[in-house]
Amino acid sequence: MKIVYMGTPDFAVGALDALVKAGHEIVCVVTQPDKAKGRSKELTFSPVKEYAVEHNITVYQPVKIKETESVEYLKTFNADIFVVAAFGQILSKEVLDIPKFGCVNIHASLLPLYRGASPIQQSILDGQKETGVTLMQMDVGMDTGDILMQEAIPITNEDTAGTLFDKLQELGADMIVRALPLIEKGQLTRIPQDESKATKVGKLTKEMGCIDWNKDADYVDRLIRTTNPWPSAYTTMNGKTLKIWKAIPLESTDEVLENGTVFNITKNDFMVKTGKGALKVIEVQLSGKKRMSAGDFLRGNHLQNGDRFI
Structure with a gap:
């Protein structure tokens, strides 16, 4: 099939x-405009543009794909889908x-759950036991179109947004290849x-990574x-930010302490x-500093029982 592919x-x-x-013919890749990053403000390509350039x-x-100029340009490719x-x-x-066959979206959730920008992350935060990919016939709404194909995978207690991202990316790729001949x-x-x-979800923000120690251990782990990998969970002690990348939740403890208090320090x-x-x-x-094990951190920093994160 002749395909215009849109992604960023x-x-x-x-x-x-x-x-x-x-073996499909990708006649055009549509992606977001280059963005300035870092102190140098150097323009960088989106990952999809990088792939497209490498494959000619x-x-x-387009800044706004709804504009007449964009619509007319997309028509020139005579794409099937x-x-x-x-x-x-x-x-x-x-x-x-x-x-001819409209627009098909690859969405990383089991629609109608988690319409919007951060379905992978929200499914973990909510403690869902499974998620998946939905192929959807797009309409003018936000992820509201009819479902063409949907497949689920489990969310494990070890999954991060990064690992789940990789699994769903692979699943979505497999599904769209299987689906296109059936659509045709x-x-x-x-x-x-x-x-x-x-349900709907918005974009992730850096502020969402701030740990509230009044929440239960399972929630903080999620x-x-x-x-x-982004934006990372963080807390503060003595004016310094400490990111926590990996932890194990314990459902109960005999310790009677203020929430956020450090205890039971080992090597x-x-x-x-x-x-x-x-x-x-x-x-x-x-x-x-770089990421490190809690043991390495403890050997280089004076963390004591009774210290408190806020």
Whole structure:
């Protein structure tokens, strides 16, 4: 099939690569405009643009894809279908109506759950036991279109946003390759979403990584995994920021301490009292330093029983 592919972050690269390897003709890649990063403000390509440039695929970067100029340009490719994965802009009806088979979105949740920008992270934070990928026939709403294909995978107690991202990226890539021939033959049944079960999630922010030690240990553990690799979970002690990358939640403790208090320091780890239970800290990163085991951190810093994180 002739495909216009729309995507921006790393998540979208897997499906693009799978489509190329499956022999589909990617006539154009649409991605967000280059962004200035760092102190130098040097413009950087999105991961999807990097892939497209490496494979000599035409790249289009509209500031607003809804504009007439963009609509008319996309029509020139005579694509059979538009495949969309974390593109970052809402498509207008004029854009959705261009290709013969419409626009299909690869969304990293079991829709109608977790419509929006951060479904992978929110599924971990909410303690869901499974998540998955939905292929959706796009309409003008935010992730509201009919479901074409949906597959689930379990969320383990070890999963971070990073590991789950990789699993869902691979699943989405596999699904879109399997789905396209069925779409072309009209063999996929469109299933309307149940609006009564719909939930929405916004974008992750750095502030969301701040640990509230009044929460129970299981929640704090999920927050740590939710914000790994970005923006990371963090706390403060003596004016310094300490990121916590890995921990083990304990449901109960006999310690009668203020929430956020450090106790039971050993050579390799330490405990922090939470609203319910406690957290055994395994891997950390002090502001300005590299990530390290809790044991290495303890050997280089004077953490004492009774110290308190805020």
